[in-house]
């Protein structure tokens with residue numbers, strides 16, 4: 001089943017928004033496959049955000065993501081990548097749709113609370129970067145067929 005990688009970033013942890021963000025993904029119907037509370041190393045941050053190297057906000061982004069602990073998670077379900085991106089909203093919180101995490105709780109692009117994979121391919125890469133295979137749990141929920149048609 002499709003997997004997506006999500007980070008509850010340092011600002012969200014510091015502001016006590018872990019439960020709020022997890023609850024929104026959970027109630028959508030996605031299934032948790034992995035979760036850990038961790039301090040991000042500079043090396044991991046640089047690998048995760050390699051695509052942004054050289055951009056004006058890159059140094060600030062690395063400082064931000066390594067500044068305080070995060071919650072790293074893997075969620076799965078049909079269309080998991082698209083569904084979680086939709087829940088989080090546009091990168092810039094003031095451009096995000098009302099009702100999304102970023103619109104409801106954030107103001108600035110450099111303090112936008114969450115990361116979520118932007119494609120199925122990147123989801124696979126990011127899950128492998130952040131989680132060892134034995135840190136992921138393969139399981140079924142009772143009543144799964146009432147959420148996933150197939």
Ligand code: IDP
Nearest residue numbers: 057060061090091109110111112114115116118
């Ligand atoms: P995304 O998180 O919505 O996928 P990306 O464009 O991949 O957005 O950017 C990665 C992260 O870099 C953003 O979530 C945000 O934290 C930060 N970022 C992006 N653009 C800016 C900017 O212009 N100023 C400050 N931080 C930025």
Ligand code: MG
Nearest residue numbers: 115116117118
């Ligand atoms: Mg991105």
